[in-house]
Amino acid sequence: MITIKNLIGLGALFLAFCSLSVHAEKWRPVEAENAVLITLPHGKVVIELTPDFAPKHVAQFKQLIKQGYYQGTNFYRVIDGFVAQAGPSEDKKGKQFSAPVLAMESEWQFDKSWRFTQVQSPDLFASVTGFKGGFALGLDDKTNTAWLTHCPGVIAMARGNEADSADGHFYITIGQAPRYLDRIMTIFGRVIYGMEHIQAIRRTAVIEGQQAVDPAQFTELSNIQLMSDVPPAKRINLEIEDTESESFADKLNERRLRKHAFFYKKPPPVLDVCQVPVATRIANTKPAQQPK
Amino acid sequence: MITIKNLIGLGALFLAFCSLSVHAEKWRPVEAENAVLITLPHGKVVIELTPDFAPKHVAQFKQLIKQGYYQGTNFYRVIDGFVAQAGPSEDKKGKQFSAPVLAMESEWQFDKSWRFTQVQSPDLFASVTGFKGGFALGLDDKTNTAWLTHCPGVIAMARGNEADSADGHFYITIGQAPRYLDRIMTIFGRVIYGMEHIQAIRRTAVIEGQQAVDPAQFTELSNIQLMSDVPPAKRINLEIEDTESESFADKLNERRLRKHAFFYKKPPPVLDVCQVPVATRIANTKPAQQPK
Structure with missing residues (x-):
């Protein structure tokens, strides 16, 4: 029998994920020049590019x-819990695309004036983790x-x-963070809307004993456009939580301390930088009512 | 233009995920009494239960x-990157189900005779991590x-x-491991087949400014049966990699050292227990040819 207890439980577990902050959230608009709209057969996805961290890749x-390089290409290598990878197949060889080889842009030096919001120190794969501009960072403080x-x-x-x-050819990570790839691959953006549609891309890797997936059933990348090239009426205009704001720092702290009654026993006061949600909202949303 | 380089790259990245082991893999059959077949509108999923770790919950x-408690219920709380939760809604209240309240079964004491395969020490959320019976463990060695x-x-x-x-009511984790829930929730099984169909469950949480999801569109749990109650011809018979075998320990070691040429710069020699794949295969598969 369902009782009020279940409903309380659901609410509590929800709070455990989306903790409330004392400070009003701060948001920044995503620039149309740095946003990419991907249309899949089953939904729309928006990626924010990061020219600050990977200018040549962006x-x-x-x-x-x-140039239309990705138009109609397939997600041809999709491994559950790992990556969904796409790019033109061999039969597109005839077409001429200018895709010169890129030099790695996977790490950079910082000085004392460089600001970011710290999450955890030490972490399993880095001496420090943090956020900047909505992106999760690893840092070596030595x-x-x-x-x-x-x-x-x-x-x-x-x-x-x-x-x-x-x-x-690019990949999007779809499972537990493969952080052993940090610093040896160039990350140049992240999905900020429609991640559930990336998760629903047809897997192409088969398990032993299972029938192979027919390439005709691979998920097609139906369309991909810079948001600035999409007619204004069809754009998805988004705002991202400001990860350098006081309210975000508060949220991290509350998340670390887990003061809600749901935590009858406190977890270790540590945070996995990849398990901290950074909120997105549709632009021009009325601000949520603040708690009194 | 696509060159052979791309193809090599794909192969290399694939190896980075599924490293080859010198020892032949060892497998164990999943018992039909401890397997659950979930039928979703878009695919089939198999869960292995763990009566050893959570006997009363199982x-x-x-x-x-x-009893049919879950029959036709919805995944009514599905948050991308977090959980997909299901259970009967209030309108099923009239039906009588025997679902007494359960005592937590989230941790246990072990002694020196207790065997498991160690993965990492220390880890961000535990002093030791490891595997037993295909399940990822956290341990406190004090x-x-x-x-x-x-x-x-x-x-x-x-x-x-x-x-x-x-x-x-139960939840299945669908994103970066929410390990702050360890020890305060009872885990009683894991998805061993069809995780991509769990990932494709309709999200019910909406972002600010987005239209609310109509409950009529929630994903239905069309059918759920113990595998032992499924007619033999319709069963999905699976085998799981033996995580207490020498070959699995070898695989962990290779994964930690990353000797493949793809790793032109070595990542830290650490492993995230939630990022180590444990293989499943369809039972009665011919053994793969061993490397000479």
């Missing part, structure tokens, strides 16, 4: 989109090196064995 | 399945306490604020 990705980290929903360029061998 | 889950950990694809009972308040 520039080439934008150029390839404009060498003052930082990098974007492979949380679910990042987009990065695939490559060969050599560091500087990526050109256009 | 017994009650089996009994509720047999108190000799162990627990099942919230990796993607585990099934656990939802509850209210009180520890001992779960009865029948």
Whole structure:
């Protein structure tokens, strides 16, 4: 029998994920020039690019989109819990695309003036983790090196064995963060809307004993456009929670302390940077009523 | 233009995920009495239950399945990157189900004779992590306490604020492991087949500014049966990699060292227990040819 207890339980578990903050949330608009609209047969996805961290990869990705390089290509390598990878197949070889080989842009040096919001120190894969501009970071505080980290929903360029061998095929992470790929792959954006549609892409890897997946059933990347090239009426205009705001820092702290009664026993006061949600909302949303 | 380089890159990245082992893999059959077949509108899913770790939750889950408690219920709380939760709604209140409140079964004490395969020490949320019977574990080596950990694809009972308040509503984790829930929720099984169909369940949580999801569009749990109650011809018979085998330990070691040329720069020699794949195969598969 369902009782009020169940309903309380659901509410409590919900709070456990989306803790309330004392400070009003701060938001920033996503620039149409740095947003990409991907149309899949089953839904729309928006990616925010990060020219600050991977300028050459972002520039080439934008150029390839404009050239039609990805138009009608397939997600041909989709492994549950790992990645969904796409790019033109061999039969597109005849078409000429300008996709020169890219040099790795996977880490950078920072100095004391460089600001980010710290999440955890130490972490399993980094001495420090944090956020900047909505992106999860790993940092080495001995060498003052930082990098974007492979949380679910990042987009990065695939490559060969050599560091500087990526050109256009990309993957999006769809499972537990494969952080062993940090610093050796170039992440250049992340999914900020429609991640559930990326998760619903047809898997192409088969398990032993299972019938192989027919390539005709692979999920097609029906359309891909820079948001700035989409007619204004058809754009998805988004805002991202400001991860350098006081309200976000408060949220991290509340998440770490887990003061809600649901936590009858407190978990360790640590945070996995890839398990901290960064909120997205449709732009021009009325601000939510603040708690009195 | 696509070159052979891209193809090599894909192969390399694939190896990075599924490293080859020198020892032949060892497998164990999944017992039909401990397997559950879930039929969703878009695919079939198999869960393996763990009576060794959560005997009372497993017994009650089996009994509720047999009573028809879950039949035709909805996944009514599905949050991308977090959980897909299901159970009967209020309008089923009239029907009488025997779903008594369950006491927490989330951790246990172990002694020196207790065997498991170690993965990592220390870990962000535990002093030691490991595997036993295909399940990921967290361990505290000071108190000799162990627990099942919230990796993607585990099934656990939802509850209210009180520890001992779960009865029948369950959730399956669908994103980065929410390990802050370890030890305070009872995990009683994990998805071993069809996780991509769990990932494709309709999300019910909406973002600010987005139209609310109509409950009529929630994904229905069309059917759920113990595998032992499924006619033999319609069963999905599976085998699971033996996580206590020498070959699995070898695989962990290779994964930690990342010797493949793809890793032109080595990642830290650490493993996230939730990012180590445990293989499933269809039973009665011919053994794969061993490398010479």
